[in-house]
Amino acid sequence: MFYHWLYPLSQEYSFFNVFQYITFRSFLAFFVAAAVSIFWGKRFIAYMKLKQFGQSIREDGPQSHLKKAGTPTLGGVFIVGSVLASVALMGNFDSAPFILALLVMISYFLLGWLDDYLKIIKKNSDGVSARGKLAWQFITALLAGYFMIKLDVVDTNLHIPFLKEPLVDLGWFYVVFASIVIVGSSNAVNLTDGLDGLVTGPIITSASTLGILAYVAGHVEISNYLYIPYIENVGELVVLSAAVVGASVGFLWYNSYPAQVFMGDVGSLSLGGLLGTIAVLTKNEILFVVIGGVFVMEALSVILQVGSYKLRKKRIFKMAPIHHHFELKGWPEPKVIVRFWIASVVLSILAIATLKLR
Secondary structure, eight states: OHHHHHGGGGGTOGGGGGGGOHHHHHHHHHHHHHHHHHHHHHHHHHHHHHHTOBOOOOTTSOGGGGGGTTOBOOTHHHHHHHHHHHHHHHOOTTOHHHHHHHHHHHHHHHHHHHHHIIIIISOOTTOSOHHHHHHHHHHHHHHHHHHHHHTTSSOSEEOOTTOSSOSEEOTTHHHHHHHHHHHHHHHHHHHHTTSTTTTHHHHHHHHHHHHHHHHHHTOHHHHHHTTOOOOTTGGGHHHHHHHHHHHHHHHHHHHSSSOSSOOOHHHHHHHHHHHHHHHHHTTOTTTHHHHTHHHHHHHHHHHHHHHHHHHHSOOSSSSSSHHHHHHHTTOOHHHHHHHHHHHHHHHHHHHHHGGGOO
16 A cells, blocks of 8 residues: 555655565564564454353373463464565555455455354354365465466466576466475465464565565566576565565464464464465475474374374374374473474575575
8 A cells, every 4th residue: 555655756855765675564564563463463352251151172182282272262363464564665566466365364354254253153063064175275376376377467387496407397287286385385384283373484484485585586687696586576575575574463462372362274274375375376396395494394194193093003102293292202282382493494494594595
């Protein structure tokens, strides 16, 4: 909004020229989102307590978690709300990548809201069925992938780290591939959301890293120097990434151990889908496996656990997702959280390091 309203005034008042710079608007987006999140979060938590909309705890989970029953949830509402408030002020709505990423986030937000609404408010323990969730997620992702190609936002080439040239042209199959990345990211982030602040840290590091990659991909000279595919207007995703980081920092103020509020599916599904979409829009689908390595590890632990039990009637881990495995091994919850955060930071640094290895 400020970009569209204030930047045109730069012809008369040179000060407003700063609004053309993505970096300037990204810093503002971070601070606005963080401030709104912290301010709104306190009131949101008080409202949820008043209405007694608290989290239900699985009886088959770690016994130490039973004391968390009744903790307010649906915190993703004020995370995504803070992101939207921030980008409404700082975003450039002429950018197709920016719009597509926003639409995916909003669609997954609505899915998560419906699921949490049925579980928390309507006391329907099943929520949205697994098939219903996947159908919603894939329809959204397929549409996003289709319009990415149709609008020439991205090409259909598959790029991998360490290679200067694309590995292969997937053609229209790229739409399916992009959908798998987006849906996989959404569900992997959702699975990681199991301890106080556990998922918030990797969301912050992943969004920060993807924001850097978006800036590189949207800058002609830098992208050419680093042999990164240039994508027009994708730099606007830096503003969106900064807003996610700011809103998540504000949420972490209340979600850090011991948590005063939980994210809920409304937050994890939407933010996970957004991260996957940014990875696709910046042509970092493969590198996202490294950036979101913590999410990948959590998802793989569930897949391996289920597969092993079905095939061998034996479990690989004490409990899946894997953060519960470490809890049951005797790690205190804060130690599990911080060590997973450290792993996410290291993986993000490794991902950024690949920029000069092409």
